[in-house]
Amino acid sequence: MTQLNENVTLTQAANVQLLDQVIAAYARTDNERWNTLIESLLRHLHGFANEVELRPEEWWTAIDFLTRTGQACIGPRQEFILLSDALGLSSAIDNLNNVTMAGATESAVTGPFYAPHSPYIEHGGSIALAGEGETALIRGRVLDTEGTPIAGAELDIWHTSPNQLYAVQDHSQPEMNFRGKLRTREDGSYAFQTIKPIAYPVPVDGPVGQLLNKAGRHPMRPAHIHFIVSAEGYRSVTTQLFTRGDEFNDSDAVFGVKGSLLIDYQRNTDRSLAVDWLLDHDFVLAR
Ligand SMILES: [Fe+2]
Structure with missing residues (x-):
């Protein structure tokens, strides 16, 4: 195995372990529906980032977009809907x-x-x-x-x-x-x-x-x-x-x-x- 491939495999393993930790931290309430929603949401969010190998500048663009979407919700205007x-x-x-x-x-x-x-x-x-x-x-x-x-x-x-x-x-x-x-x-x-x-x-x-x-x-x-x-x-x-x-x-x-x-x-x-x-x-x- 090359050094590059070995590093990619280590990163993937780290993120699998990380996701397990995050899910365990949130999806353990006594509300079954909440647990289902939050676990699936976390799997899709982390899965998305892993799949596209999300870069910091792309993550920041998304944060900025969502921030501005919230800021545009003034009075009856509902930019999120x-x-x-x-x-x-x-x-x-x-x-x-x-x-x-x-x-x-x-x-x-x-x-x-x-x-x-x-x-x-x-x-x-x-x-x-x-x-x-x-x-x-x-x-x-x-x-x-x-x-x-x-x-x-x-x-x-x-x-x-x-x-x-x-x-x-x-x-x-x-x-x-x-x-x-x-x-x-x-x-x-x-x-x-x-x-x-x-x-x-x-x-x-x-x-x-x-x-x-x-x-x-x-x-x-x-x-x-x-x-x-x-x-x-x-x-x-x-x-x-x-x-x-x-x-x-x-x-x-x-x-x-x-x-x-x-x-x-x-x-x-x-x-x-x-x-x-x-x-x-x-x-x-x-x-
Ligand atoms: Fe309409």
Whole structure:
């Protein structure tokens, strides 16, 4: 054995022993789930460093990146959720934890721009408080997997303004712009008006923007509306409806698009409705 090979073997043996020590130091609580999580995390972290033979300057670059990601989390801005989204981790966790029951609406990631406490609106009311664009009436029913309408189901809705920003990102908008909740009527129906959403970029002025740039990825999300649909006795679903034909559906910056969530707006030809577009869509909840 050459001196170099012997040194590499000694280093590997030292790191195997080191990892055993570290795992033993952390994964010995009386909480089994914690022990499982921390042991696996340590094995993957150490395994990564060993596999790529991580250099000090690369480790420091990673520390600096994570430090700046934390520093970018100010007020409602959540750069870590955005990082998780942009790495596809949020969608992976969504897939793991939202096994779609046959016939039920599929889930999609929540994203970093959800805000609780949106105001309730009337059936047919508008969530557009400010902003210019093509108007849309979105309507349908919330059903169970047998097709029975669910009365009193709640829809919590949010999407970007036509200026490509959510109200939580943009203090020039009314706080509740393009946000609202409504409940289905006795026949399970819901309806609200808004401005048809357009594609928008995720924030690129922070570390995640630099990451996307480094990878040569664009920051765009295809046009979509976020929903959380819930009803007593049913599994609630956090999801998004994506406009079919959007140029970014195949390259969503956060890997959120699912085929079953592509929807078609129709040009409104009903003169009794003062909107440009109609979208008819039913949500289906499983028990
Ligand atoms: Fe979004």
